[in-house]
Amino acid sequence: MDNTTLIGMIAAVCTTAAFVPQVLQILKSGNVDGISVAMYSILTFGVAMWLVYGIILQDLPMFLANLVTFLLSSSVLALTLRKRFQNRRNLGGAVPHI
Amino acid sequence: MDNTTLIGMIAAVCTTAAFVPQVLQILKSGNVDGISVAMYSILTFGVAMWLVYGIILQDLPMFLANLVTFLLSSSVLALTLRKRFQNRRNLGGAVPHI
Numbered sequence: 001m002d003n004t005t006l007i008g009m010i011a012a013v014c015t016t017a018a019f020v021p022q023v024l025q026i027l028k029s030g031n032v033d034g035i036s037v038a039m040y041s042i043l044t045f046g047v048a049m050w051l052v053y054g055i056i057l058q059d060l061p062m063f064l065a066n067l068v069t070f071l072l073s074s075s076v077l078a079l080t081l082r083k084r085f086q087n088r089r090n091l092g093g094a095v096p097h098i
Numbered sequence: 099m100d101n102t103t104l105i106g107m108i109a110a111v112c113t114t115a116a117f118v119p120q121v122l123q124i125l126k127s128g129n130v131d132g133i134s135v136a137m138y139s140i141l142t143f144g145v146a147m148w149l150v151y152g153i154i155l156q157d158l159p160m161f162l163a164n165l166v167t168f169l170l171s172s173s174v175l176a177l178t179l180r181k182r183f184q185n186r187r188n189l190g191g192a193v194p195h196i
Contacts, residue, residue, distance in 0.1 A: 008151045014144025021136035033131040034178075038119035046112025053106045080132075 016065050019072035023079070032080040040077040047073055114163050117170035121177070130178040138175035145171055 001009075026032055047070045054063035099107075124130055145168045152161035 004151065004154050007147055007154070011144050011147035011151055014140050014147060016144075018137050018141035018144055021140070022134040025134040025136075026132065029132070031132040034124065034127070034129040034133045036120040036123040038123075039116050042112050042119070043116035046109050046114075046116055049105055049109030049112060053102065053109055056102050056105070 012061070012065050016068050016072075019069065019076060023072055023075050026076065026079045026083075030083060032083045035076070035080050037077065037080055037084070040073055040080065044070065044073045044077055110159070110163050114166045114170075117167065117174060121170055121173050124174065124177045124181075128181065130181045133174065133178050135175065135178055135182070138171055138178065142168065142171045142175055 026035075047066050050066040051063060051070055054060075054066055124133075145164050148164040149161060149168060152158075152164055
């Protein structure tokens with residue numbers, strides 16, 4: 001494997017696996033205060049577009065990497081929204097900052 | 099421009115611009131509680147690798163998109179670390195959860 005391919009694989013693994021610690025931190029601490037729902041909504045949509053792009057180009061590595069990223073970023077989004085609405089119920093219906 | 103190129107551009111713009119709302123939310127609220135430093139450290143390193151990859155391949159769009167993402171993700175990382183160490187000083191030296 002030449003250096004360029006190696007660098008590309010390291011980049012792909014890092015930018016895919018990076019979201020794992022964020023998911024684990026939310027599951028462990030339950031704290032989603034500083035997390036931007038807008039960011040994860042746009043990011044999840046963008047990664048879904050990369051999935052479609054990978055399917056059209058029949059590029060399996062691109063598809064698989066973005067599938068993992070899609071699952072992770074949508075998990076962060078879902079966990080954050082769920083926690084915000086739990087907080088809302090606890091606040092007796094006051095509208096939370098999303 | 100054909101549909102495939104359009105989908106690729108939408109994907110690139112979204113996965114690059116997605117970090118802007120997170121940076122703005124931190125600047126506005128100062129709240130970094132739920133943000134994972136591990137995630138942004140790995141992500142920033144991974145995006146830096148994509149930058150190197152783009153330079154080697156002399157792929158300008160890949161370089162420019164990842165340069166923007168690198169600046170945004172490293173901003174989130176720097177703002178989060180700065181806030182955590184400010185909190186540490188306010189707590190009189192107790193070790194904050196990073």
